[in-house]
Amino acid sequence: MARHPSDEEIRKLHDVYASSSLDEAAGIYDSWADDYEDHMGGVGYSHPAMVAAMLARHQPAGSAPILDAGAGTGIMAGILGAMGYPTIYGFDISQGMLGLAMAKGFYKDLRTGCLGEPLDYQTDQFAACIASGVFTQGHAPLDGLDELVRVTRPGGHIVFSVARSYLGEVFETKASALERGGKWRRVDATEHYDSTPLSEDTLIAQVYAYSKDLCVMG
């Protein structure tokens, strides 16, 4: 059966899901970067809107700086700047994606970095951290959340999408371990939604908001 054109457009996303290393994933994004926003727009890519809305519900406008983990081509910085978050930092494993983000001029600082490894930022450096479309198979491991918590200030928020591949027991095990350790507290979660609603595939996800709350700091 012929595939819907919009599914062809996100074939590279499925290639990343199947990738066996982060180098391979970064290479796929490098080669996709120029067409990424066109293709994701074509399938109604909804993570950036969901993550931005959730951040705005909990983190006051004017909060700075915000860290955009897995920044890609910089879609989030465009949205957050317009919503009144003045200073955005970002990192990504793909130089090709970062090149497009840099060209937009929305970020104060962009660098290569990898969720799942130590991040090159100071503890408590950021008012909030976000990650849109990054915690999913073939991309960032959930252990990457540890570093996002470390670099968020007490009282700040960590807001991120989690794809179907991690939802349920895998995510709850990681999230509760951090909560039991006094590292963060869940403050909000969306319902399930389809992150590519114009595609034939249904890619179910949720967005979560956690607070690095002073009262639970160990």
Ligand SMILES: C[S@@+](CC[C@H](N)C(=O)[O-])C[C@H]1O[C@@H](n2cnc3c(N)ncnc32)[C@H](O)[C@@H]1O
């Ligand atoms: C689906 S794109 C999302 C990009 C952007 N956040 C957005 O919503 O448009 C996933 C991005 O995560 C990056 N990425 C994948 N694994 C990563 C990791 N472990 N650490 C940092 N970035 C990663 C990819 O290079 C890619 O730019």
